[in-house]
Amino acid sequence: MPTRPLRFIAQAGFDAARQLHALPSSHRASRPHGHGFVVQVRSALDAAPSPFAGGEVGWLQHALAQVVAPLDHSLLNEQVEEPSDERLARWIGARLGVPGAAVSVQSHPASGVDIDEAGAAWAWRRYRFQSAHRLPNVPLGHKCGRMHGHGFEAVVHVRVGEGQPSHLTTDWLDDLWAPLHFELNYACLNELPGLENPTSEMLSRWLWQRLSAGAGARLRAVKVYETASCGALYDGATHRIWKDFHLDSAVRLRHAPAGHPEARLHGHTYTLRLHLSAALDELRGWAVDFGDVKELFKPVFKALDHHALHDVPGLPDGDCASVAQWVLSQARERLPQVCRVDLFETEGCGAVAWASGSPEPMWA
Numbered sequence: 001m002p003t004r005p006l007r008f009i010a011q012a013g014f015d016a017a018r019q020l021h022a023l024p025s026s027h028r029a030s031r032p033h034g035h036g037f038v039v040q041v042r043s044a045l046d047a048a049p050s051p052f053a054g055g056e057v058g059w060l061q062h063a064l065a066q067v068v069a070p071l072d073h074s075l076l077n078e079q080v081e082e083p084s085d086e087r088l089a090r091w092i093g094a095r096l097g098v099p100g101a102a103v104s105v106q107s108h109p110a111s112g113v114d115i116d117e118a119g120a121a122w123a124w125r126r127y128r129f130q131s132a133h134r135l136p137n138v139p140l141g142h143k144c145g146r147m148h149g150h151g152f153e154a155v156v157h158v159r160v161g162e163g164q165p166s167h168l169t170t171d172w173l174d175d176l177w178a179p180l181h182f183e184l185n186y187a188c189l190n191e192l193p194g195l196e197n198p199t200s201e202m203l204s205r206w207l208w209q210r211l212s213a214g215a216g217a218r219l220r221a222v223k224v225y226e227t228a229s230c231g232a233l234y235d236g237a238t239h240r241i242w243k244d245f246h247l248d249s250a251v252r253l254r255h256a257p258a259g260h261p262e263a264r265l266h267g268h269t270y271t272l273r274l275h276l277s278a279a280l281d282e283l284r285g286w287a288v289d290f291g292d293v294k295e296l297f298k299p300v301f302k303a304l305d306h307h308a309l310h311d312v313p314g315l316p317d318g319d320c321a322s323v324a325q326w327v328l329s330q331a332r333e334r335l336p337q338v339c340r341v342d343l344f345e346t347e348g349c350g351a352v353a354w355a356s357g358s359p360e361p362m363w364a
């Protein structure tokens, strides 16, 4: 079992066709169809070689790209038996040669399957609804006290049914979601019983309560995206919120060998996600105000954005893992509720660090 509170993440994509014969012939996915698949792999890389300290993300990216290359522009059935998202993820994991790696496959922007380190399969589905709300208990003058609205997104994570094609889990979830869509879409959330104070935290808990009536123990987590850059997750016991930031920074990796592209001065538009975990403030209905997160994190953000990461005082190196760990320690000095930092240098490729001594985060 990996012990470091750190994971490396890499992503690759491929376009391919498939046909799922195990589904009923009336199911649309039983017909030949195609997708732009996105695959992500997550590992502590405890037992895998890395060419140099700081080169782990690049190494994982390369390894994954090699595994998925034969799938690109192919008929998946010729290589993978009954190539559902779940079976594809297991097929890729088996060929990657990284022991204990978690693999996820997204066949559509709104759905996918994650195979965790223990081999369990989890399906997720994204739903959208257009709603108005106001937060009645915010401090005077807070912008969210005014009636406003969002194109909300909810992502629901459930265990894939035992021995069941993962598509049928998705269909089952759609049926559970249908009455909620009817209530939430083109509605004012404050008017719904139980949502009088519709913060992201309260909404994720409300959705959990409503969905768990049908999903039972298979329900893993409900995430609510209030805007593209912030949201909340509820797992039946704890609340976690997140806020995203974008850093435009230069970098050169200290340990990359001469001639390696990462030894050269280059740059990225990084996506940095701060996760915070705290009990709800009963009056406000939130863990920490997203606005306060932005404000308190500003000095750390300013130390990195539009800077050369390898020159930032105190930062040992500019690779994603070093930066994520450094951000975690800096952020926790100002916001002790920060429990995890995700840093991506390109889409889906980066590192996740969490506080040592804290349990491994829920990966939903």
Ligand SMILES: Nc1nc2c(c(=O)[nH]1)N=C([C@H](O)[C@H](O)COP(=O)(O)OP(=O)(O)OP(=O)(O)O)CN2
Pocket: 135, 144, 198, 199, 200, 201, 226, 227, 228, 229, 230, 241, 286, 287, 288, 289, 290, 291, 294
């Ligand atoms: N912990 C929470 N904090 C806040 C919530 C909430 O539900 N939980 N909600 C709000 C507001 O409703 C607001 O719409 C979102 O706030 P904010 O983070 O400021 O979102 P923006 O997308 O507008 O932020 P930018 O980063 O400036 O784009 C407030 N807080």
